Amino acid sequence: MERTGATRSTLTAIFGGTADVDAAWFELTLAGATVPSPDPLPAEDALARVRTYVRARGLDTRNYPLEDLRADRVSVGWMLYVPTRPGELAIGRAIFYVADDGVLEQSSSSVAPSVYTAEFERRFHRRHDAT
Secondary structure (H helix, E strand, C coil), X not given: CCCCCECHHHHHHHHHHHCCHHHHHHHHHHCCCECCCCCCCCHHHXXXXXXXXXXXXXXXXXXXXXXXXXXXXXXXXXEEECCCCCCCCCCCCEEEEEECCCCEEEEECCCCHHHHHHHHHHHHHHHHHCC
């Protein structure tokens, strides 16, 4: 695959903790050799996006009160869900992911968040690291 510029995530993946990634990014940016990633999406925007998505589709929210929706930051966006109440067991409960570029994905508690998040991050990087 041919690339027209470096990304911050590529620099971090290549050099990790062995280099001053900020300095390298700065130099490459000055040279016009970078491809910017989107700024982090505010949690409020991710929450609003999920609420709009759920309401627009008429999804059943009787046991999924949208006012209780919680946003936890993942590396490239947010994982959003309504926590269960004490003693409540919820199988297949909706979990939403909103990337920093605004892409929304729906999963469920049947898929481990660690597994889903890894693929969510890969899809985000494919959208932003490839040209």
